[in-house]
Amino acid sequence: MTSLATESEKALDKSRIVNDFSIHVATINGSGSQSSNNVLMRSIFQMGIPVSGKNLFPSNIAGLPTWFTIRVNKNGYIARKKEVDILVAMNPQTAFEDVKSLPAGAVCVSPVELKLDAVRSDVHHYQVPFTELAAQATDQIKLRKLLTNMIYVGVVGELINLDFKEVEIAIARQFDGKQKAIDLNITAVNKGREWAKENIKKADPYAVERLNLTKGKIIIDGNAAAAIGCVFAGVSVVTWYPITPSSSLAESLEEYLEQYRKDKDGKATFAVIQAEDELAAIGMALGAGWAGTRSMTTTSGPGISLMSEFVGLGYFAEIPAVIFDVQRVGPSTGMPTRTAQADLFSAYQLSHGDTKHIVLLPGSVEECYSMAMAAFDLTERFQTPVFVLSDLDIGMNNWMSDPFPYPTKDLDRGKVLNAEQLNKLGEFARYKDVDGDGIPYRTLPGTNSPIAAYFTRGSGHNEKAQYTERPDDYENLMNRLNKKYDTARKYVPKPEITIEKDAKIGLIAFGSSDPAILESRDQLKVANITTSYFRLKALPFTDDLRKFVESHDRIYVVEQNRDAQLRELITMELPEYATKLKSVLHYDGLPIDARFITDAIMAEER
Amino acid sequence: MVESTAAKAPATNRIGLTQADYKGSPSTLCDGCGHDAITSQIIKAAYELALEPHKVAKLSGIGCSSKTPAYFLSRSHGFNAVHGRMPSIATGASAANKELTLMAVSGDGDTASIGLGQFCHLVRRNVPMVYIVENNGVYGLTKGQFSATADIGTKSKGGEVNEFPPIDLCGLALELGCGFVARSFAGDPKQLVALLKSALSHNGTAILDVISPCVTFNNHESSTKSYKRAKETEMPLHEIGYIPFYEQIAADYEPGSTIDVKMHDGSHIVLKKLHQDYDPTDRFQAMTTIYKANQDKQFLTGLLYIDEKKTSLTEMLHTVDKPLASLTQTELRPGKEALNEIMTSLM
Numbered sequence A: 001m002t003s004l005a006t007e008s009e010k011a012l013d014k015s016r017i018v019n020d021f022s023i024h025v026a027t028i029n030g031s032g033s034q035s036s037n038n039v040l041m042r043s044i045f046q047m048g049i050p051v052s053g054k055n056l057f058p059s060n061i062a063g064l065p066t067w068f069t070i071r072v073n074k075n076g077y078i079a080r081k082k083e084v085d086i087l088v089a090m091n092p093q094t095a096f097e098d099v100k101s102l103p104a105g106a107v108c109v110s111p112v113e114l115k116l117d118a119v120r121s122d123v124h125h126y127q128v129p130f131t132e133l134a135a136q137a138t139d140q141i142k143l144r145k146l147l148t149n150m151i152y153v154g155v156v157g158e159l160i161n162l163d164f165k166e167v168e169i170a171i172a173r174q175f176d177g178k179q180k181a182i183d184l185n186i187t188a189v190n191k192g193r194e195w196a197k198e199n200i201k202k203a204d205p206y207a208v209e210r211l212n213l214t215k216g217k218i219i220i221d222g223n224a225a226a227a228i229g230c231v232f233a234g235v236s237v238v239t240w241y242p243i244t245p246s247s248s249l250a251e252s253l254e255e256y257l258e259q260y261r262k263d264k265d266g267k268a269t270f271a272v273i274q275a276e277d278e279l280a281a282i283g284m285a286l287g288a289g290w291a292g293t294r295s296m297t298t299t300s301g302p303g304i305s306l307m308s309e310f311v312g313l314g315y316f317a318e319i320p321a322v323i324f325d326v327q328r329v330g331p332s333t334g335m336p337t338r339t340a341q342a343d344l345f346s347a348y349q350l351s352h353g354d355t356k357h358i359v360l361l362p363g364s365v366e367e368c369y370s371m372a373m374a375a376f377d378l379t380e381r382f383q384t385p386v387f388v389l390s391d392l393d394i395g396m397n398n399w400m401s402d403p404f405p406y407p408t409k410d411l412d413r414g415k416v417l418n419a420e421q422l423n424k425l426g427e428f429a430r431y432k433d434v435d436g437d438g439i440p441y442r443t444l445p446g447t448n449s450p451i452a453a454y455f456t457r458g459s460g461h462n463e464k465a466q467y468t469e470r471p472d473d474y475e476n477l478m479n480r481l482n483k484k485y486d487t488a489r490k491y492v493p494k495p496e497i498t499i500e501k502d503a504k505i506g507l508i509a510f511g512s513s514d515p516a517i518l519e520s521r522d523q524l525k526v527a528n529i530t531t532s533y534f535r536l537k538a539l540p541f542t543d544d545l546r547k548f549v550e551s552h553d554r555i556y557v558v559e560q561n562r563d564a565q566l567r568e569l570i571t572m573e574l575p576e577y578a579t580k581l582k583s584v585l586h587y588d589g590l591p592i593d594a595r596f597i598t599d600a601i602m603a604e605e606r
Numbered sequence B: 001m002v003e004s005t006a007a008k009a010p011a012t013n014r015i016g017l018t019q020a021d022y023k024g025s026p027s028t029l030c031d032g033c034g035h036d037a038i039t040s041q042i043i044k045a046a047y048e049l050a051l052e053p054h055k056v057a058k059l060s061g062i063g064c065s066s067k068t069p070a071y072f073l074s075r076s077h078g079f080n081a082v083h084g085r086m087p088s089i090a091t092g093a094s095a096a097n098k099e100l101t102l103m104a105v106s107g108d109g110d111t112a113s114i115g116l117g118q119f120c121h122l123v124r125r126n127v128p129m130v131y132i133v134e135n136n137g138v139y140g141l142t143k144g145q146f147s148a149t150a151d152i153g154t155k156s157k158g159g160e161v162n163e164f165p166p167i168d169l170c171g172l173a174l175e176l177g178c179g180f181v182a183r184s185f186a187g188d189p190k191q192l193v194a195l196l197k198s199a200l201s202h203n204g205t206a207i208l209d210v211i212s213p214c215v216t217f218n219n220h221e222s223s224t225k226s227y228k229r230a231k232e233t234e235m236p237l238h239e240i241g242y243i244p245f246y247e248q249i250a251a252d253y254e255p256g257s258t259i260d261v262k263m264h265d266g267s268h269i270v271l272k273k274l275h276q277d278y279d280p281t282d283r284f285q286a287m288t289t290i291y292k293a294n295q296d297k298q299f300l301t302g303l304l305y306i307d308e309k310k311t312s313l314t315e316m317l318h319t320v321d322k323p324l325a326s327l328t329q330t331e332l333r334p335g336k337e338a339l340n341e342i343m344t345s346l347m
């Protein structure tokens, strides 16, 4: 059965690899494998072992190849692992290529009829009669394809010594009380399990063993995490136009709002409007922000492009709105379901004229939650559109996290004058820098005071919001907006900085690269390269950046785009240090992995 | 008409404001521009209806027409948005504060060209607001290019002939299910002010397509949207009277000669028959009347269609009684138990 079956049990025992491997399931999208993969992942998680799952899927509803990778790691490394240790090759279209790309000694679980053992002899083949087993599991022909997915859960589970009690719990959870479905799926798992028990002589080293490292943790994707943040931030108007990978943010937000934001009579403290396009979505969000609610929209790159004009108006007319950009690769055909960090430039300077925006950069699901809240405070405090840039990897993949803490800070609704305050002041100038921080006071439509009203328009306005084309008025406006932006440096989330004593090398990164960087730093340490680490959490930069760059000889800016967008922004900020800055750039549409970073840095440092 | 009983126009209205209180800053449009004539009627309607200025929000896109909200109701908040996208601003503002009376001004370029998509979706959602299109058949602000409402065969000032068919915004609004569709003329102040008041009483999107000649670029002999042509060809469907909810109906009409439409807020519109029978609550008749008028190159004005029973966006959103914009942290942020419940479900 297996090509390496001659190895002695003892040798195998010594070389056992416990709680440190990856499982790569190759299927066809639309085949219903998602539930099986979730069950597999959750069962491992329930055994107390750190785990992460990534869905690498096509922009298609059914029929194209899909891969799901599960990383099991006792050290808590949750970035993508490039090397595949266990392949479950269920997709005949890609099976040959999938098996060819395996490292020697890896495991290949495949349908027996694919005869993959003929392709590679240096991997452990376990060839399973899936069709036969599915026929035994059910006599309903149309269910067999679905159940095949659960059968591989049984086979793999038996192989890696999974606790099947946990599998049953995970199945019950997945099928949410639907007893018939639960029973059927458990039957299928058992079919695979029993077959494996009887027919497989284990020759590979991979296994799981119970740990206690996931107790009290949650599993969630970044979009759901951001949605929860929005609910607790008090968002009231949500506008959106469907686009992967941001749609699930709006959809889970609507679900949470329905559940947690209705009064005792069932009336909503929110409005969700699915717009006709992104131009309308941002327009509605700005209209609502102008009228005084916490408003937001969610989108991805192409939507950001469409929002460009309105965001410029928001910047000049000083109107709050939060824009979630769950980044993906470029235009809409080809790679829209692949991840990237390539909207940094466009979000930072979106629109016409001199514009620059506050951009938050969550690096974990927990930060998707906390930065959603921070974004609403910032947008109202600074009266300007605020971006939250996550990406497909954080947004749509499953991550382990500590439970999110309840917010301790009150909502910051910014400088809004009500009728009473206006009457006491006796005068009001909408765009006047009263406090010297560049942030003016605003009033909301509906404020019952004869001096509350002002006229909102683009660039041509003076302090009193009157129409003007005077050169000095425009210059003053531009300078005040700059001052306001400088004030924001003190309010945005601070970077996370880890200084290693004697480190000559500093790494700078943001967003979803974080888990890969953490793992890479450990790999580099083994090779005697110590590194400090600066994880950027927001634009504008804070003073910490200069200090960090100054105090290291060489800086590697690691990012998931081609044009070194963050490095370019740092160069603009600190031109005198331009020559210190090197790039590690990952842009193939897959989430960045630690080995890639380590190899790139080792190549330079050798 | 309403004020006909009073001997002299009162110096103040029901809430003690003068007509001057409803004015804005001085207009910077060309002398004689139709848009200024419409501004005057907006001021008059708001004054006579005694709108509370702070409860009104003025909205517009970009164009000469879209500048006009600066020229009326200076005590109301205003928003001069981007070209063709005022409807989305209006939708957001309406969702945020359902107590606001939204008064929007757009142009034919702003609405029928760049803004056609947002116009359609606004009407479809039935956002409660008054939406005035100051229609001159050209882009005034960019110096006279044809817009999408320019009639076939009309000539530009430079002699160029328009060969594309016009978009009829009233016909389109009807098609999209609009509950208040009217057409008027900047040179017919009496009809216009009555239609404006009626529109302000409507619960839902009220579309007013007002022919508003551009004296600088589209008022020449060969233009179909000049003052002269409009005056010569205007065919009012009926004489419109508006009786606000706070006044009694003093009916002295001949039976059968009028149609009385009761509005959402208790006001009445009384339509006095002119040449033909016309029932503005009949959508099919409205459609055929519009198509026929276009075919016969007639400039038909008046209340083309009204349906007071349509559900507006506000009702569809099922929000709490207070405006969303007035909610505070206690109402907006769920308690600790809610977060605990969510977290437990994810473990």
Ligand SMILES: Cc1ncc(C[n+]2csc(CCOP(=O)(O)OP(=O)(O)O)c2C)c(N)n1
Pocket (backbone or CB within 6 Å): B062, B063, B064, B065, B066, B083, B106, B107, B108, B109, B110, B111, B134, B136, B138, B139, B140, B141, B142, B147, B214
């Ligand atoms: C995105 C964009 N494109 C073009 C323009 C230039 N522009 C300003 S006003 C206008 C046309 C306005 O026409 P209309 O709405 O009919 O108003 P009018 O001036 O005729 O009252 C154009 C094309 C603009 N402001 N923004």
Ligand code: SF4
Pocket (backbone or CB within 6 Å): B028, B029, B030, B032, B033, B034, B035, B064, B065, B136, B140, B141, B213, B214, B215, B216, B217
């Ligand atoms: S250019 Fe035409 S539309 Fe513009 S202000 Fe002058 S007359 Fe009016």
Ligand SMILES: [Mg+2]
Pocket (backbone or CB within 6 Å): B063, B107, B108, B109, B134, B135, B136, B137, B138, B139, B140, B147
């Ligand atoms: Mg025009």
